[in-house]
Amino acid sequence: MSSVDVPRRATGCPVAHGALSAERTPTGCPVSQRAADFDPFEDGYQQDPPEYVRWAREKEPIFWSPKLGYWVVTRYDDIKAIFRDNITFSPAIALEKITPTGDEANAVLASYGFALNRTLVNEDEPAHMPRRRALMDPFTPEELKHHEPMVRQLAREYVDRFIEDGRADLVDQMLWEVPLTVALHFLGVPEEDMDTLRKYSIAHTVNTWGRPKPEEQVAVAHAVGNFWQFAGKVLDKMRENPEGGGWMQYGLRKQRELPEVVTDSYLHSMMMAGIVAAHETTANATANAMKLLLQHPDVWREVCEDPSLIPNAVEECLRHNGSVAAWRRIVTADTQVGGVDLPKGSKLLIVTSSANHDQAHFADADFFDIRRDNASDHLTFGYGSHQCMGKNLARMEMQIFLEEFARRLPHMRLAEQQFSYVPNTSFRGPEHLWVEWDAALNPERAQPALREPEVPVPVRVGEPSKGAITRPVVVERVTRAADGIVRLRLVAPDGRPMPRWTPGSHIDIECGHPDLSRQYSLCGDPDDANALEIAVLHEPEGRGGSAWVHANVKAGDKLKIRGPRNHFHLDESAKKVIFIAGGIGITPVSAMARRARALGIDYTLHYSGRSRSSMAMLDELAAMHSDRLVVYAGDEGRRNDLAALLSTPEPGTQVYACGPKRMLTALESQCAAWPEDTLHIEHFESTLRTLDPSREQAFEVELKDSGIVVHVPADQTLLNALRGANIDVQSDCEEGLCGSCEVRVLGGRIDHRDVVLTRAERDAGARMMACCSRACGGEKLVLEL
Numbered sequence: 001m002s003s004v005d006v007p008r009r010a011t012g013c014p015v016a017h018g019a020l021s022a023e024r025t026p027t028g029c030p031v032s033q034r035a036a037d038f039d040p041f042e043d044g045y046q047q048d049p050p051e052y053v054r055w056a057r058e059k060e061p062i063f064w065s066p067k068l069g070y071w072v073v074t075r076y077d078d079i080k081a082i083f084r085d086n087i088t089f090s091p092a093i094a095l096e097k098i099t100p101t102g103d104e105a106n107a108v109l110a111s112y113g114f115a116l117n118r119t120l121v122n123e124d125e126p127a128h129m130p131r132r133r134a135l136m137d138p139f140t141p142e143e144l145k146h147h148e149p150m151v152r153q154l155a156r157e158y159v160d161r162f163i164e165d166g167r168a169d170l171v172d173q174m175l176w177e178v179p180l181t182v183a184l185h186f187l188g189v190p191e192e193d194m195d196t197l198r199k200y201s202i203a204h205t206v207n208t209w210g211r212p213k214p215e216e217q218v219a220v221a222h223a224v225g226n227f228w229q230f231a232g233k234v235l236d237k238m239r240e241n242p243e244g245g246g247w248m249q250y251g252l253r254k255q256r257e258l259p260e261v262v263t264d265s266y267l268h269s270m271m272m273a274g275i276v277a278a279h280e281t282t283a284n285a286t287a288n289a290m291k292l293l294l295q296h297p298d299v300w301r302e303v304c305e306d307p308s309l310i311p312n313a314v315e316e317c318l319r320h321n322g323s324v325a326a327w328r329r330i331v332t333a334d335t336q337v338g339g340v341d342l343p344k345g346s347k348l349l350i351v352t353s354s355a356n357h358d359q360a361h362f363a364d365a366d367f368f369d370i371r372r373d374n375a376s377d378h379l380t381f382g383y384g385s386h387q388c389m390g391k392n393l394a395r396m397e398m399q400i401f402l403e404e405f406a407r408r409l410p411h412m413r414l415a416e417q418q419f420s421y422v423p424n425t426s427f428r429g430p431e432h433l434w435v436e437w438d439a440a441l442n443p444e445r446a447q448p449a450l451r452e453p454e455v456p457v458p459v460r461v462g463e464p465s466k467g468a469i470t471r472p473v474v475v476e477r478v479t480r481a482a483d484g485i486v487r488l489r490l491v492a493p494d495g496r497p498m499p500r501w502t503p504g505s506h507i508d509i510e511c512g513h514p515d516l517s518r519q520y521s522l523c524g525d526p527d528d529a530n531a532l533e534i535a536v537l538h539e540p541e542g543r544g545g546s547a548w549v550h551a552n553v554k555a556g557d558k559l560k561i562r563g564p565r566n567h568f569h570l571d572e573s574a575k576k577v578i579f580i581a582g583g584i585g586i587t588p589v590s591a592m593a594r595r596a597r598a599l600g601i602d603y604t605l606h607y608s609g610r611s612r613s614s615m616a617m618l619d620e621l622a623a624m625h626s627d628r629l630v631v632y633a634g635d636e637g638r639r640n641d642l643a644a645l646l647s648t649p650e651p652g653t654q655v656y657a658c659g660p661k662r663m664l665t666a667l668e669s670q671c672a673a674w675p676e677d678t679l680h681i682e683h684f685e686s687t688l689r690t691l692d693p694s695r696e697q698a699f700e701v702e703l704k705d706s707g708i709v710v711h712v713p714a715d716q717t718l719l720n721a722l723r724g725a726n727i728d729v730q731s732d733c734e735e736g737l738c739g740s741c742e743v744r745v746l747g748g749r750i751d752h753r754d755v756v757l758t759r760a761e762r763d764a765g766a767r768m769m770a771c772c773s774r775a776c777g778g779e780k781l782v783l784e785l
Contacts (some may be wrong), residue, residue, distance in 0.1 A: 025064035027341050035063035038072065040326075040349070041211045046421040046428060049325040050357035050366075057354050062340040063092040068098075068425075070328070070349040071342060075140070075356035076379070077290060078338045079350045082329055083177055083383040084705050087125065089329040091386050093347060094122035095273070098209055105217035112225025117265045119273045129385060130261045131708045134254050138186075138247045139389045140726050141461040144396060148459055150185060151397055154178045155404040158454060163408060166439040167415065169432050170290060175284045179397055182464070183278035186393065188246015189234050200227035201276050201487070202422060209424035224666060231272040247274070282394045284323035284429020285380075286401050289314065291433055292321045293402075294414040296368055298494075302472075303370065305408035306560075307403055308514065312469045314398045315375040320368050322380035325353040326426045337601045349425060373565070376728065377422040385707040390513065392461050392726065402456045407450055412437045462723055470560040471499075476531060477555050478616040481616040484538045485584065486550060489524075489531050492756035493558065497529040503591035504568035504656075504682065508732075509531060510560040511548040518545030519737070521588035521682070522564060523617070523659070526595070536617050537584040562732075567739040567756055568658075568682040570595055575652040577603040580640070580667065582659025583614075588682050589658050590617055593625060604628050606645065608659070611635035642670050649674040658682040676760040681754040683737060697778035701785040703727065704746055712774070728784055729770050743770050748781035750774075 008187040021036035034055050039045070045052040053074050056063055061075040073079055082089045095116065118124075120132055137143060147225065158178055162168040177194050180201075184191050195497075201310050203223030206212050212220050235248065242252035248271055255262040293300045293313070303309050331346040342348075356378045357365045369375075381388040388394075405412060415434040422431065444450040481487040492498055506521045524533030538550045553559070570577075570592045577596050581589040586607055596603040605625055609615035612633045621629050632638040646655070646667075654676055664681050671679040693715035703708050703725075712721040719741055722729050732740040736754035745768050752762045754769040761767060768781075775781045 010505075021066075023064075024064045024212045024345065024479065026343060029064075031064055031066060032060060033266055035060065035072075036061070036066055037069050038065045039427045045325075045425075046423055047419070049353040049428070053351055053354045054357075057358060061095050062338050065349070068206065070347045071340075073348055074349045074354040074358075075338065076355040076361040078356040079352060079379060080383055082337065082348065082350055082385070083379070086128075086385050088332055088335050089348065090124050090332050091122045091327075091329060092124055092273060093328050095119065095208055096122075096209065098328070098599050099211045101207075101212070101217045101221065102214055105221040108218055108221035109225055112229055114225050114228045114553045115265070115268075116228065116272060117269045119266075119269050121273065121277070121386065125385075125707070130258075132385070132389070133708060134258055134261050135247070135251055136726065138250055139392065140724055141392055142724065144392055144461050147182065147393070148396060148400070148461075151178075151182055151400045152291075152404075152456065154181055155400050156310045159408055160403055160451075163442060163444075164439050167434070167436040169434050170431045171283070171287050171430060175290075175401070175433070176279075176284050178401070179279040179282040179286070182393075182397060183275060183282075186247055186278055187272075187274055188238065188244045188249045189275065190399055192230075197275065199223055200230070201280050203227065204272070204276050205280065205422060205424055206569065209426040211423060227275075228272055230539055231275065232268055235268055235271050277388075278390055278393070280389075281323045282397050284427060285318060285394060285779045286398050287429045287433050288321045288323055289317035289398060289402065290405065290435075290521075291315055291419070291430060292368060294435065295414065297413070299368065299407075300412075301410070301736055303402065304406040306470065306472065307406055309370055309502060310399050310402050310406070310457065311395075311460045312372070312375060313370040314395060314402065315371050315378065316368065316370045317398075318380045319356045319362070319372070319375050319378035322353060322356065322427050323379065323427060324380050324382075325428050326351045327382065352382070355379050371471055373469060376730065384705040387706070389726070391728075396459050399459050407453070407457075408442070408444060409435075409437055410443065411441050447495045462726075462728065470562055473498075473532070473559050473561055475553055475555055475557045475559060478553060481535050482618075483611075483614045483688065485535050485614070486538075487523075487533060487535045488549075488552075488553065489533050489614070490561065491531045498532050499564055500529070501532070501564035501565050503570050504588050505564040505566040505591075506568075506588070507534065507561045507563040507565075509534075509547040509549070512552065514560075516544060516548070517562070518543070521591075521735075523587040526591060529679060532561075535584065535587050537734065549564075565738065565740075568656075568680065570656065571654055571680075572599055572601075574601060574654040576650065576654070577601055578645070578653060578655045579603060579605040580608075580642075580645075580655065580657040580659070580663075581606070581612070582663045583610075584616065585657070585659030585682070586616060586621075589656060589660070590621060592656055593621075593628075597624065597628075604630060606630045606632065606640055608632040608640045608663070609634065633695070638678045642666055646670040646674070649678075651675060653678065654683075655679045664726075673710040676763075677758045680758065681755075691717065696774065699775035699778045700780045701775075702747075702780060702782045704782055705785055717771055718768075718774065722770060722785070729785070731771055734771040736769050739769065741770040742767055744784035746784055748779050749776035750781070 014475055019033040020030045023031035023036050025031055057074040062071060062073050065072050132220050158174040162173055176198055180194055180197060181191060200223055203220045204227060207224045209222050238249055238252060242249045251262055251267055327350050329348045329350060331342050331344055334344050335342050359365050381391040412435050415436045417434045419430045421428050472493055474493050476489045478492045479487050501522055503526060506519045508517045508519050510517050520534040520536060521534050522532055536546050536549045539546045568588055579589045579593050593605045605628055632640045655671060657664060665681060696714040697713045699712050710721050710725045719729060719731055729743060730740050731740045734774045739756040745766055749769045750765055752773045753772040756769060
């Protein structure tokens with residue numbers, strides 16, 4: 001028996017014993033009444049899958065559905081583990097009809113020679129990965145950039161058609177045809193009758209994932225058969241001239257190189273599946289996103305006012321209300337998931353839309369938060385070796401559509417309507433999306449240049465950087481904190497509570513330009529939900545951020561911030577803590593000392609500065625910490641003797657420090673004899689040098705979950721190599737400072753170059769920062785990606 005390594009709930013019968021039905025699972029356990037009643041073809045599931053299975057996610061996360069004949073999986077960790085192990089959990093049934101059709105419909109399909117075979121979605125190893133690798137290049141971010149001008153032009157032209165009408169069905173009038181046009185262009189397929197292809201695509205969805213009534217099955221079969229023959233004819237025509245720029249022509253050329261890998265039957269199946277996959281999910285995802293945004297007018301207004309929010313808004317829309325509700329897998333060997341026994345041959349419906357609302361992974365998961373910093377952890381694109389190859393084409397299209405609407409129709413609102421969906425288990429989007437607006441208020445009537453701006457909002461092809469998630473704040477007050485130091489109190493423009501934070505957290509402030517942002521530690525009270533406070537030292541010889549703050553920021557100003565984020569956590573279980581701060585390094589340390597005092601931890605706070613007049617927060621600290629505060633003012637002849645302070649290692653004692661680089665280096669030396677992970681340091685200055693190819697070695701990384709190997713040249717970072725291979729990794733500073741690009745390492749020796757990980761974390765060799773760290777000596781690394 002194999003076993004999936006995921007966090008377990010208590011083993012035993014998975015049923016939360018309440019009302020039971022007369023049904024039994026294939027393993028003989030009773031079936032709860034809720035599980036017996038589960039029907040994904042009901043309107044409740046179609047309207048809101050995560051809400052429909054909330055009871056399961058919270059009480060019975062894996063259950064047997066007698067109506068479906070499937071085990072249904074609803075939690076994030078369980079589903080990600082299933083995606084990660086594509087051997088035990090085969091995708092072979094992903095395109096199998098979930099509702100068997102009758103003899104007449106089957107005869108109709110046979111009359112068309114219908115023989116849909118394996119595709120990238122439902123193929124097992126060892127055939128899958130060689131084909132995926134062979135066909136990957138056109139999906140990389142660099143290649144996808146070539147499609148951006150066409151997508152922008154189409155979006156602009158389609159909006160032109162209805163912008164003066166004051167009312168439109170976005171699905172019928174834009175969101176179906178534009179993604180279909182883009183899909184055909186990407187595939188290299190001539191543009192055909194859009195309405196016919198739409199009918200074919202819907203028929204394929206109903207035939208595979210729906211429950212067509214007996215009287216509907218024959219008509220659906222005819223449409224699917226015609227679709228199959230259409231795909232074959234287009235492919236035959238392409239064979240006459242396979243030198244075009246589309247993905248299918250690329251596949252035909254690859255067939256010459258790798259005939260045993262890229263076969264005729266495979267290309268025919270991929271042609272049909274590709275037309276559906278490349279447009280239907282994007283059309284539905286954009287319709288879902290616009291519906292969600294317009295249902296939250298305040299959020300829509302924020303997006304219109306700050307288009308830089310669009311990339312992460314797209315990710316949050318995909319998480320909260322994506323177009324892929326579920327996938328299917330079949331178990332190839334007796335196994336367990338989440339403590340539930342699953343016999344070989346078990347069929348699984350893995351409800352990814354439910355995983356995207358799992359409170360254990362997404363805090364306040366039902367809340368629609370376009371600044372959520374882990375929104376792109378969603379499983380809407382799947383994960384691992386079968387993750388959607390076209391995910392970044394979909395992201396590009398969605399960003400461009402949202403930007404077009406936000407720029408030209410910011411006054412758009414939802415019309416009164418009832419939303420309907422094509423009944424099926426897996427793919428969802430409203431069949432219609434009626435919106436309305438006052439055409440007299442169209443912004444481009446007064447500003448014609450808005451129709452086609454000279455400098456469009458940049459599209460981020462790939463997973464959005466955490467650095468792109470900004471939040472507007474208002475400067476409530478600016479006060480002098482010490483010589484050359486100002487303290488800023490920042491509040492929300494609408495008076496709402498500010499994000500919660502923990503001691504050691506920092507924010508990034510845009511200092512007059514998106515390309516100039518600086519990190520500042522929070523120094524106020526974490527329990528004050530109404531504001532964030534920072535203190536900024538004027539550094540004339542610095543990189544420009546502090547100079548901008550001191551010269552320009554005043555009460556009433558609006559700023560953009562990112563965060564809070566915390567990579568400098570206080571261990572609240574520590575028996576004793578020594579806090580050491582130098583100069584402006586007091587900012588994170590002050591919040592930590594406040595917390596230690598509240599928890600009753602034994603602590604001392606050692607604070608050094610050139611002079612008392614240059615040391616911020618002295619009076620406040622003295623009042624709060626009394627004799628636990630030790631001040632070392634240079635103009636008074638006092639200096640912190642670190643050698644004496646740390647002369648004797650004290651088990652159970654933790655040391656937290658922030659300050660000048662020279663002080664931190666001395667601390668590292670003094671703590672060398674102390675237990676591992678005694679010293680915790682906050683850095684704001686990177687030690688990275690420019691990557692010098694003459695001094696670096698190329699290396700390879702094996703991506704265990706994706707099943708591919710990526711080459712990292714001597715002149716490229718691991719982060720950029722992963723991006724080039726279409727692998728999602730978040731990032732922010734790209735200087736080894738923030739920890740955003742951390743990846744898990746399963747094998748190989750790491751050359752750590754960040755300033756985030758502790759000594760023990762480095763020695764463990766289980767994590768690395770993709771933006772800066774490399775393999776030792778050109779060795780191979782194995783990553784959990």
